[in-house]
Amino acid sequence: xxxxxxxxxxxxxxxxxxxxxxxxxxxxxxxxxxxxxxxxxxxxxxxxxxxxxxxxxxxxxxxxxxxxxxxxxxxxxxxxxxxxxxxxxxxxxxxxxxxxxxxxxxxxxxxxxxxxxxxxxxxxxxxxxxxxxxxxxxxxxxxxxxxxxxxxxxxxxxxxxxxxxxxxxxxxxxxxxxxxxxxxxxxxxxxxxxxxxxxxxxxxxxxxxxxxxxxxxxxxxxxxxxxxxxxxxxxxxxxxxxxxxxxxxxxxxxxxxxxxxxxxxxxxxxxxxxxxxxxxxxxxxxxxxxxxxxxxxxxxxxxxxxxxxxxxxxxxxxxxxxxxxxxxxxxxxxxxxxxxxxxxxxxxxxxxxxxxxxxxxxxxxxxxxxxxxxxxxxxxxxxxxxxxxxxxxxxxxxxxxxxxxxxxxxxxxxxxxxxxxxxxxxxxxxxxxxxxxxxxxxxxxxxxxxxxx
Amino acid sequence: xxxxxxxxxxxxxxxxxxxxxxxxxxxxxxxxxxxxxxxxxxxxxxxxxxxxxxxxxxxxxxxxxxxxxxxxxxxxxxxxxxxxxxxxxxxxxxxxxxxxxxxxxxxxxxxxxxxxxxxxxxxxxxxxxxxxxxxxxxxxxxxxxxxxxxxxxxxxxxxxxxxxxxxxxxxxxxxxxxxxxxxxxxxxxxxxxxxxxxxxxxxxxxxxxxxxxxxxxxxxxxxxxxxxxxxxxxxxxxxxxxxxxxxxxxxxxxxxxxxxxxxxxxxxxxxxxxxxxxxxxxxxxxxxxxxxxxxxxxxxxxxxxxxxxxx
Numbered sequence: 001x002x003x004x005x006x007x008x009x010x011x012x013x014x015x016x017x018x019x020x021x022x023x024x025x026x027x028x029x030x031x032x033x034x035x036x037x038x039x040x041x042x043x044x045x046x047x048x049x050x051x052x053x054x055x056x057x058x059x060x061x062x063x064x065x066x067x068x069x070x071x072x073x074x075x076x077x078x079x080x081x082x083x084x085x086x087x088x089x090x091x092x093x094x095x096x097x098x099x100x101x102x103x104x105x106x107x108x109x110x111x112x113x114x115x116x117x118x119x120x121x122x123x124x125x126x127x128x129x130x131x132x133x134x135x136x137x138x139x140x141x142x143x144x145x146x147x148x149x150x151x152x153x154x155x156x157x158x159x160x161x162x163x164x165x166x167x168x169x170x171x172x173x174x175x176x177x178x179x180x181x182x183x184x185x186x187x188x189x190x191x192x193x194x195x196x197x198x199x200x201x202x203x204x205x206x207x208x209x210x211x212x213x214x215x216x217x218x219x220x221x222x223x224x225x226x227x228x229x230x231x232x233x234x235x236x237x238x239x240x241x242x243x244x245x246x247x248x249x250x251x252x253x254x255x256x257x258x259x260x261x262x263x264x265x266x267x268x269x270x271x272x273x274x275x276x277x278x279x280x281x282x283x284x285x286x287x288x289x290x291x292x293x294x295x296x297x298x299x300x301x302x303x304x305x306x307x308x309x310x311x312x313x314x315x316x317x318x319x320x321x322x323x324x325x326x327x328x329x330x331x332x333x334x335x336x337x338x339x340x341x342x343x344x345x346x347x348x349x350x351x352x353x354x355x356x357x358x359x360x361x362x363x364x365x366x367x368x369x370x371x372x373x374x375x376x377x378x379x380x381x382x383x384x385x386x387x388x389x390x391x392x393x394x395x396x397x398x399x400x401x402x403x404x405x406x407x408x409x410x411x412x413x414x415x416x417x418x419x420x421x422x423x424x425x426x427x428x429x430x431x432x433x434x435x436x437x438x439x440x441x442x443x444x445x446x447x448x449x450x451x452x453x
Numbered sequence: 454x455x456x457x458x459x460x461x462x463x464x465x466x467x468x469x470x471x472x473x474x475x476x477x478x479x480x481x482x483x484x485x486x487x488x489x490x491x492x493x494x495x496x497x498x499x500x501x502x503x504x505x506x507x508x509x510x511x512x513x514x515x516x517x518x519x520x521x522x523x524x525x526x527x528x529x530x531x532x533x534x535x536x537x538x539x540x541x542x543x544x545x546x547x548x549x550x551x552x553x554x555x556x557x558x559x560x561x562x563x564x565x566x567x568x569x570x571x572x573x574x575x576x577x578x579x580x581x582x583x584x585x586x587x588x589x590x591x592x593x594x595x596x597x598x599x600x601x602x603x604x605x606x607x608x609x610x611x612x613x614x615x616x617x618x619x620x621x622x623x624x625x626x627x628x629x630x631x632x633x634x635x636x637x638x639x640x641x642x643x644x645x646x647x648x649x650x651x652x653x654x655x656x657x658x659x660x661x662x663x664x665x666x667x668x669x670x671x672x673x674x675x676x677x678x679x680x681x682x683x684x685x686x687x688x689x690x691x692x693x694x695x696x697x698x699x700x701x702x703x704x705x706x707x708x709x710x711x712x713x714x715x716x717x718x719x720x721x722x723x724x725x726x727x728x729x730x731x732x733x734x735x736x737x738x739x740x741x742x743x744x745x746x747x748x749x750x751x752x753x754x755x756x757x758x759x760x761x762x763x764x
Binding site for chain 2: 024025026027095096099100102103117118122123125126128220221222223277278279280281282283284287414415417418421422423425426429431
């Protein structure tokens with residue numbers, strides 16, 4: 001027993017020595033911003049010789065899986081010299097493993113990296129992504145992908161500024177948060193047309209409520225769904241430029257403005273008026289939209305990713321519109337699906353870029369549309385699989401054309417998803433006033449901007 | 454055979470060598486380390502090294518991909534200073550009540566009943582009580598999340614009992630969420646505790662009960678004078694296991710509430726995951742993990758010390 005202190009001390013000192021002497025975390029990975037390679041690029045995959053590309057993606061569900069399997073097959077048939085080694089992960093698994101994989105020596109050549117700062121931004125900072133600007137030029141991506149879409153995968157070379165700079169990825173699909181409306185229920189309640197202005201929309205909430213129906217379905221147990229509802233309201237009260245500054249986490253913005261206060265107050269009013277689902281923080285996201293398909297509620301503010309599920313459950317009783325504008329043209333929260341990026345360590349950058357071009361070119365957009373996805377480019381030219389799909393295509397096409405997209409608010413800082421999610425739960429439960437809510441969010445944004453420089 | 458031939462000359466020659474100063478008889482010799490070496494190497498490679506790395510990383514500001522910057526004890530200062538983080542440790546302590554204390558109380562009663570009962574199908578009841586332990590925690594969490602939902606089983610039951618006024622979205626209610634999550638833990642741990650205690654009871658000699666009964670004790674008295682003291686060891690084991698489970702709760706919170714509403718159910722393990730994998734604050738995550746490890750170590754050490762003290 002007398003020996004014990006010595007052993008403990010020994011173990012502690014070994015641990016301590018290890019902790020102090022081992023090399024700095026991250027020092028083994030290339031940490032300088034990768035330089036823009038120069039020289040001509042090869043855009044003819046057939047001439048690239050025998051190449052194997054490792055591709056990590058998260059296109060594992062329904063129409064997503066169908067489109068990528070079809071495109072991969074077509075690519076292999078057309079270019080038999082390039083072998084695609086596909087690794088599939090769920091969204092969450094890809095997010096948690098990609099960082100480590102990119103730090104290792106055996107990084108995948110092509111992969112899907114989420115747009116935000118904790119993912120793509122961090123990889124750019126670490127010099128692990130290949131800037132794609134040369135390829136954008138060679139393949140004329142800029143002509144089909146408007147700037148409003150490209151900026152969602154653009155960062156400055158040091159990774160600190162989001163929304164401008166080099167292009168680091170290209171998405172296949174678009175996303176926009178709008179309003180799904182149960183037209184049958186609306187008609188029964190006395191709302192004959194889906195409102196075209198924000199004032200009419202708010203008035204229709206009252207009409208539906210007085211008809212004894214639930215106006216707006218929201219399940220916020222998972223914390224993030226309210227971010228999209230708040231974003232939609234904020235897009236009507238706050239100028240789009242200000243929202244972009246806040247959403248991309250760029251310096252110079254402020255959350256504590258009268259406009260944002262009005263947005264927060266609107267949400268609180270909706271709770272007070274009983275416009276939102278009861279027990280909003282206790283209802284899960286999936287049960288909420290499933291309730292909507294069963295006719296419990298007139299509106300659902302949600303993203304276009306629910307298109308296929310809602311269409312198959314509700315048929316012609318559901319439509320999708322961009323949030324009706326308070327003034328002028330609509331503004332909506334939206335962006336892109338997860339962009340496809342290339343590792344800076346890849347030995348075959350030309351082949352990697354050719355692959356990305358193949359899965360995002362005009363033909364690929366048709367394949368995407370056929371499989372019930374929302375193609376990010378050439379949207380208006382596509383034929384949708386059903387009526388709701390057509391509404392969604394039109395809405396997204398309009399949004400891109402009118403430059404109406406504002407970024408997801410949780411892009412702003414690495415911690416914003418948590419901060420905003422928790423703060424909105426507080427706001428909806430009236431644990432925080434609109435002012436306190438905005439101060440919480442402002443602190444997260446302000447601290448980050450100050451530190452990020 | 455080779456063993457004996459090599460071992461014998463060694464043993465013969467060792468007293469002859471003056472530099473092998475023999476300690477008191479029975480004192481382990483240094484050669485013992487050699488025997489332990491293979492196991493020690495494995496232990497060091499898979500446990501001590503990662504632990505040391507975690508301690509090291511906790512002294513840096515690191516997002517997991519770029520070069521880390523040295524920040525000394527800043528991450529630990531944050532653990533102490535940040536009210537939300539402090540609260541998450543508080544929530545873990547509340548969960549101890551639900552994971553350890555409550556199951557122990559219920560488990561003792563259940564075990565006492567099951568231990569005394571001479572009913573047919575005792576094995577069946579034992580299995581039923583133990584069943585939650587067999588099911589994966591994620592499955593349990595998904596099932597309970599449904600039951601706690603606004604139109605889920607718990608509210609249906611309340612309405613059927615005429616207690617409709619109590620219904621709510623349990624996991625979204627600021628006061629009810631943490632107890633709601635905790636009760637899932639209680640439900641989960643009762644089986645383990647009961648089966649452990651039942652096994653312990655089986656080892657108590659029947660004469661003790663007989664003597665007790667001869668002195669005129671009833672079942673309650675019997676329980677407190679014979680059963681409870683005899684179960685000291687099992688109770689310590691049960692408490693250690695359940696307290697550790699409470700402090701490192703992750704999957705339950707991850708699936709049911711993600712720390713919400715607000716931050717009212719966030720726990721240290723969830724913060725570790727969130728910071729390391731979602732927010733890219735690996736240094737801070739490592740610091741929380743190290744603090745949590747120290748707390749778990751201290752508490753389980755305390756429990757075993759108390760249980761062993763007056764044996």
